[in-house]
Amino acid sequence: MFKKNHLAPLLALLPVLLLSGCDSNMVVFEPKGPVAREILGLINWSLVFMLLIVVVVFGLFGYIVWKYRARPDNKDYEPPEEHGSTKLEIIWTAIPILIVIALTIPTVNTIYKLEKVPEGYENKKPITINVTSADWKWIFSYPEQGIETVNYVNIPVGTPVKFKLTSAGTMQSFWVPALGGQKYTMNKMETQLYLVADHPGEYLGKNTNFNGKGYADMEFTVESKSQQAFDKWVKDVKKTAPKLTEKKYIDLLKPTHLGRLTFSNNHLAWVNHGDMNSKTYTFPELYRNHDYPGQIFKQPDNQKNKAGKTDDKSMDMNMKMDGHSNGGEHNGH
Amino acid sequence: MGIKWDRFFITGDPLILGSQIAILLTMIGIVVLVSYLKKWKWLWTEWLTTVDHKRIGIMYILVGVLMFFRGGIDGLLMKAQTATPDGQLLDAQHYNEVFTTHGVVMILFMAMPFLIGIMNVIVPLQIGARDVAFPQLNALSFWLTFSGAMLFNISFVIGGSPDAGWTAYFPLAGKEFSPGIGNNFYAVAIQIAGIGTLMTGINFIVTILKMRAKGMTLMKMPMFSWTSFVTSIIIAASFPILTVALALMTFDRIFGTHFFTLSGGGMDMMWVNLFWLWGHPEVYIVVLPAFGMFSEVISTFSRKTLFGYKSMVGSIVGIAILSMLVWVHHFFTMGAGPGVNSIFSITTMMIAIPTGVKMFNWLFTMRKGRIQFTTAMLWALAFVPCFLIGGITGVMLAMGAADYQYHNTLFLVAHFHYVLIPGVVFAVFAGLYYWWPKMFGHMLNEKLGKLHFWLFVIGFNMTFMPMFFLGLNGAVRRAYTYSAESGFGPLMLVSAIGAGILAIGFAFFCYNIYWSARYADRNISSDPWDARTLEWATASPVQFYNFAKIPEVTSLDAFWYMKKKNKGLKFSNDELEEIHMPSNSGLPFIMSIVFGISGFLLVFEWKIAALVAALGILICLAIRSFDYNDGYHVPVDEIKEIEYGWQNKEKGVEKHVN
Numbered sequence: 001m002f003k004k005n006h007l008a009p010l011l012a013l014l015p016v017l018l019l020s021g022c023d024s025n026m027v028v029f030e031p032k033g034p035v036a037r038e039i040l041g042l043i044n045w046s047l048v049f050m051l052l053i054v055v056v057v058f059g060l061f062g063y064i065v066w067k068y069r070a071r072p073d074n075k076d077y078e079p080p081e082e083h084g085s086t087k088l089e090i091i092w093t094a095i096p097i098l099i100v101i102a103l104t105i106p107t108v109n110t111i112y113k114l115e116k117v118p119e120g121y122e123n124k125k126p127i128t129i130n131v132t133s134a135d136w137k138w139i140f141s142y143p144e145q146g147i148e149t150v151n152y153v154n155i156p157v158g159t160p161v162k163f164k165l166t167s168a169g170t171m172q173s174f175w176v177p178a179l180g181g182q183k184y185t186m187n188k189m190e191t192q193l194y195l196v197a198d199h200p201g202e203y204l205g206k207n208t209n210f211n212g213k214g215y216a217d218m219e220f221t222v223e224s225k226s227q228q229a230f231d232k233w234v235k236d237v238k239k240t241a242p243k244l245t246e247k248k249y250i251d252l253l254k255p256t257h258l259g260r261l262t263f264s265n266n267h268l269a270w271v272n273h274g275d276m277n278s279k280t281y282t283f284p285e286l287y288r289n290h291d292y293p294g295q296i297f298k299q300p301d302n303q304k305n306k307a308g309k310t311d312d313k314s315m316d317m318n319m320k321m322d323g324h325s326n327g328g329e330h331n332g333h
Numbered sequence: 334m335g336i337k338w339d340r341f342f343i344t345g346d347p348l349i350l351g352s353q354i355a356i357l358l359t360m361i362g363i364v365v366l367v368s369y370l371k372k373w374k375w376l377w378t379e380w381l382t383t384v385d386h387k388r389i390g391i392m393y394i395l396v397g398v399l400m401f402f403r404g405g406i407d408g409l410l411m412k413a414q415t416a417t418p419d420g421q422l423l424d425a426q427h428y429n430e431v432f433t434t435h436g437v438v439m440i441l442f443m444a445m446p447f448l449i450g451i452m453n454v455i456v457p458l459q460i461g462a463r464d465v466a467f468p469q470l471n472a473l474s475f476w477l478t479f480s481g482a483m484l485f486n487i488s489f490v491i492g493g494s495p496d497a498g499w500t501a502y503f504p505l506a507g508k509e510f511s512p513g514i515g516n517n518f519y520a521v522a523i524q525i526a527g528i529g530t531l532m533t534g535i536n537f538i539v540t541i542l543k544m545r546a547k548g549m550t551l552m553k554m555p556m557f558s559w560t561s562f563v564t565s566i567i568i569a570a571s572f573p574i575l576t577v578a579l580a581l582m583t584f585d586r587i588f589g590t591h592f593f594t595l596s597g598g599g600m601d602m603m604w605v606n607l608f609w610l611w612g613h614p615e616v617y618i619v620v621l622p623a624f625g626m627f628s629e630v631i632s633t634f635s636r637k638t639l640f641g642y643k644s645m646v647g648s649i650v651g652i653a654i655l656s657m658l659v660w661v662h663h664f665f666t667m668g669a670g671p672g673v674n675s676i677f678s679i680t681t682m683m684i685a686i687p688t689g690v691k692m693f694n695w696l697f698t699m700r701k702g703r704i705q706f707t708t709a710m711l712w713a714l715a716f717v718p719c720f721l722i723g724g725i726t727g728v729m730l731a732m733g734a735a736d737y738q739y740h741n742t743l744f745l746v747a748h749f750h751y752v753l754i755p756g757v758v759f760a761v762f763a764g765l766y767y768w769w770p771k772m773f774g775h776m777l778n779e780k781l782g783k784l785h786f787w788l789f790v791i792g793f794n795m796t797f798m799p800m801f802f803l804g805l806n807g808a809v810r811r812a813y814t815y816s817a818e819s820g821f822g823p824l825m826l827v828s829a830i831g832a833g834i835l836a837i838g839f840a841f842f843c844y845n846i847y848w849s850a851r852y853a854d855r856n857i858s859s860d861p862w863d864a865r866t867l868e869w870a871t872a873s874p875v876q877f878y879n880f881a882k883i884p885e886v887t888s889l890d891a892f893w894y895m896k897k898k899n900k901g902l903k904f905s906n907d908e909l910e911e912i913h914m915p916s917n918s919g920l921p922f923i924m925s926i927v928f929g930i931s932g933f934l935l936v937f938e939w940k941i942a943a944l945v946a947a948l949g950i951l952i953c954l955a956i957r958s959f960d961y962n963d964g965y966h967v968p969v970d971e972i973k974e975i976e977y978g979w980q981n982k983e984k985g986v987e988k989h990v991n
C-alpha cells in the first residue's frame with residue numbers, strides 16, 4: 001500500500017539531477033561566448049523557479065498522498081463535502097501569474113538583446129559571413145575577404161560575427177551551442193545571427209532541423225583564431241585555394257556529403273539564395289528512394305532547366321502524359 | 334497505366350520482408366478463424382454495422398491498442414538503433430521513416446482513437462443520453478478513422494512510408510526533395526481520418542448541448558463531459574485548418590501546384606504556420622479529455638467531490654482559448670522578429686496559469702479524502718509528478734530566447750513525451766482500468782495492473798529523463814546515429830533500456846486484458862468503485878438503450894447523491910415507456926472502404942482511377958439521403974426483462990476494491 005510512496009522521493013530526485021546539470025559538462029552550460037552566456041543566464045534564472053515549483057508541488061503531493069491514504073483503521077472515515085475555497089484558488093492563480101511575470105521580463109529582454117551586437121562588443125567592427133545550407137553541407141562565404149569554405153568556418157576571436165543565413169534548398173537550422181542559440185536557414189529568405197567567441201578554440205556546429213537522409217552528418221566546425229592567425233589564413237586561402245566556378249557550384253548544391261573545402265572566391269558573385277528573386281536549384285531525380293516513384297513536375301523558374309540541361313525534355317514529356325504518369329523516366333539516377 | 338509492379342511492394346529490407354509475411358499470415362489467420370467459428374454474420378450485424386456508441390467506442394479503443402503496438406515498435410526500433418554509437422540496425426532512410434510514422438501513428442491513430450473511444454463510451458452515459466446526437470455519423474467517423482489508419486499503416490510494405498517527420502515540413506516534404514509517393518500517404522491518409530475526427534467533434538458538441546438528462550445544467554455536468562465538450566469545440570475550430578493544409582499539400586504533391594514549394598513562388602513557411610495552427614490545438618485535444626478522466630478517477634478514489642469545480646471549468650475554457658494563440662512557439666528560431674517571439678512567449682507561458690490551477694485543484698481534491706490505491710488511481714497519482722516535469726520544461730521552452738538553445742534537441746523530445754505520455758497514455762490506462770467493468774462487465778486484474786503500472790512508469794522515466802541532459806549537451810532530434818566521441822553513448826543506453834522496461838509493462842497490460850477476459854469474476858456490482866457519476870447508475874456492461882428511464886439530475890455528482898439520499902435509483906414498472914433506438918447501417922462501413930480505395934489510388938497518383946472511385950462516395954451519400962429508416966422501438970416487455978436481469982442480483986462490492 002505504501003509502494004506509491006517510494007515513487008514520490010524517487011521522482012523528486014530527478015529534477016535535482018536536472019539542476020545538477022549546471023556544473024556538469026553539458027555544452028549549453030559551458031558557454032564560450034557572450035551570446036551563449038546571456039542565454040545561460042536566462043536558463044539558470046528559470047531553473048530557480050522550476051526548482052521552487054517542483055519542491056512545493058512534490059512536497060504537497062507526497063504529504064497529501066501519505067497523510068490521506070486509506071488505512072484499515074480509517075475505514076469509517078467519511079471525507080467532508082468540500083466544494084472549493086475561493087481564497088486558496090485565488091492564491092494558486094496569483095502565484096503562477098507572478099512566476100510568469102518574473103520569467104517574462106528577462107525573456108523579452110533577452111530576445112531583444114540577441115538581435116543586436118552583444119554588449120561590450122558594440123565598438124568592435126563586426127565581420128559578415130554568409131551561411132548557405134545545402135543538402136547536406138554548410139557553405140560559408142566571406143564577402144569582405146572574398147573567399148568561401150565548406151563545412152568549416154574560421155572566425156577572429158573577440159570579434160562579433162554577423163552571420164547572414166540562407167538555404168539553397170530545404171529548411172535547416174544553424175546552431176553552434178557553445179557560442180549561442182540557433183536560427184533557421186530558408187531559401188529566398190535571409191535571417192541574421194550575431195555570435196562572438198571570446199576564447200580561441202574549436203566549436204561544433206550542427207543542423208537541428210531535419211532535412212532528409214544526410215541530416216545526421218550535417219556538422220561543421222567553428223574555429224576562432226586570433227586576428228593575426230585569421231588574417232594569415234585568409235591570405236593563404238587567397239593564394240593557394242582553387243577557384244569556384246558556377247558549374248562546380250551547382251554540383252556542390254546536389255545532395256552529397258563532403259569534407260572540408262576551401263575556395264579563393266565565393267558564389268555570391270552569381271547567386272545569393274537569400275534574395276527573394278534568386279534562382280531555384282532543385283534536383284528531384286537525385287532524391288529517388290525505395291518508395292514508389294511519383295511524378296516530378298516541371299519547375300518554371302528552376303535554374304537547371306533554364307540552363308537547358310538534358311532533363312528538360314523528359315520533364316516536358318511528363319507534363320504531357322496522361323493522369324497515370326508516375327515520372328518513371330527519372331528512375332535509375 | 335504504366336504501373337511499376339516491381340516497385341509496388343517495398344523490397345530489400347529483411348525487417349520489412351518479415352513484416353510483410355507477418356501481415357499476410359495474420360490476415361489469413363483472421364479469415365480462417367472467423368470462418369471456422371462461423372462468425373461472419375455476427376461480425377457484420379453486431380460490429381461492422383453497429384451505430385451503438387458503446388460498441389463504436391470499443392472499436393476505437395481496439396484501434397488505439399493496435400496502433401500503440403505499431404507506434405511502440407517504431408519507438409523501440411529507434412531506441413535500439415541509437416542505443417549505441419554508430420548503431421547498424423537501421424539506415425538513415427529507414428530511421429527517418431520510422432520516426433515519421435511513430436509520430437503520426439502515436440498522435441493521430443493511438444492517442445485520438447483511445448480518447449475518442451472512451452469519450453464515445455462514457456459521455457452519453459455520463460450525461461444520461463441514449464446515444465450520441467447522430468449515431469450513423471458517429472459510425473462513419475469511426476470507419477473513416479479506421480480507413481485512414483489502415484491506409485497509413487500499409488505504407489511501409491506497399492508504396493513506401495512517409496519520411497519527412499510527423500510535421501512534414503516543406504520544402505522537404507514536397508516533390509522537389511521527396512519525389513516518391515511515400516509522403517502522399519501522409520497527405521491522404523491523415524485527410525481521411527481527419528474528416529472522421531471533425532465529424533466526431535461536431536457530433537459531440539451537439540450531443541452535449543442538446544441531450545443532457547433533465548436537470549443537468551452545464552454547470553452540473555461531470556468534469557469528463559466538460560473536457561470532452563471543450564475538446565470537441567477545439568476539434569471543430571482547428572481540424573478545418575488541417576483539412577485545408579493537407580489539401581494544399583496534396584495539390585502540390587500530386588497536381589504540381591506551388592503553394593509551399595521552392596520554385597514557382599511557393600511559401601514553405603506557410604505550411605509551418607498552418608501545420609502548427611492545427612498542431613498546437615491538437616495537443617490540447619488529446620490532453621484535455623485526459624484531464625477529465627483524471628478528475629473523475631481522483632474524485633472517486635478520494636471519495637470527495639472535485640475541488641474547485643468552477644475554476645476547473647474556467648481553466649479548461651481558458652486553456653482552449655489560449656491553445657489557439659500560441660502556435661509560433663514551435664518556430665521561435667525562424668527569425669520572425671523579437672516582437673513576435675515576445676508575444677508568443679507570453680501567451681505560451683500564460684497556459685501554465687490555468688494548468689497550475691488544475692494541478693492544485695486535484696491535489697486539494699485528495700486532501701482530507703480517503704485515497705484508495707487502485708490501479709486506476711495509481712495512474713492518476715503518477716500523472717501528477719510526471720506531468721509537472723513535462724509542464725515546467727514546457728515553460729522553459731516557452732521562453733523564446735532560451736528556446737534557441739533547446740529547439741529541436743532531445744530536450745524537446747523529452748519534454749513532449751513527458752507531456753504526452755503522462756497526459757495521454759497514463760490517462761487512457763487510468764480510464765481503462767476505471768471503466769473496464771462498465772464496458773465489459775468484469776474488472777481488469779489489479780495485481781497484473783500494478784505490475785503494468787510500475788514497469789511502465791519506471792521504464793518511462795528511465796527512457797525520457799536522460800534525453801533532457803542529452804539535449805542540453807547538444808544531441809539533436811531525428812538523428813539516426815551519433816559518434817562515440819559525442820559522449821552521448823551512456824545516457825542513450827540507459828534510455829534504451831528504459832524503453833525495454835516500458836515495453837514489458839505494456840505487455841503486462843495486454844496479458845491483463847487476455848487474463849481478465851478469460852478468468853475475471855463476472856458477478857460484480859454495476860457500481861464496483863462506489864463512484865459518483867451517472868454512467869454507474871445503469872448495468873455493467875451497459876444494456877443497448879443505456880437507461881430504462883432517464884435519471885433526473887439535481888446536483889453535481891448526481892449518482893453519488895442518488896445513492897446517499899436513496900432517491901431516483903429505482904423506478905416502478907409502469908413508469909417504463911417504449912424506447913426509440915436507431916437502426917444499424919452498413920453504409921458507414923462501405924463508404925469508408927470506398928474512401929480508402931479512392932485514397933489508395935490517389936496516393937499512387939492514378940488520378941482518374943481515384944476520381945472514379947470517389948464517385949462511390951457520392952453514391953453512398955445519395956443512398957443515405959434517400960434512407961427513410963428512422964429506427965425502431967423497444968417494447969416495454971423487453972425492457973422489463975432486461976432490467977430485471979441486472980437490477981435484482983446480489984453482488985459483492987467490497988471484495989473488489991482494496
Ligand code: HEM
Nearest residue numbers: 405408411432436439440444498499500753810811812832
Ligand atoms: C511507447 C514509448 C515511446 C517511445 C519509446 C518513444 C520514442 C521516441 C523516439 C526515440 C523518438 C524520436 C527521437 C528522435 O530521434 O528525434 C520519438 C519521437 C516522437 N514521439 Fe515518441 N515514443 C514513445 C511514445 C510516444 C507517444 C505515446 C507519443 C504521442 C502520444 C509519441 C509521440 C512522438 C512524436 C510526435 C515524435 C516526433 C516524431 C518526429 O520527430 O517527427 N511518442 N519517440
Ligand SMILES: [Cu+2]
Nearest residue numbers: 613660662663
Ligand atoms: Cu505548441
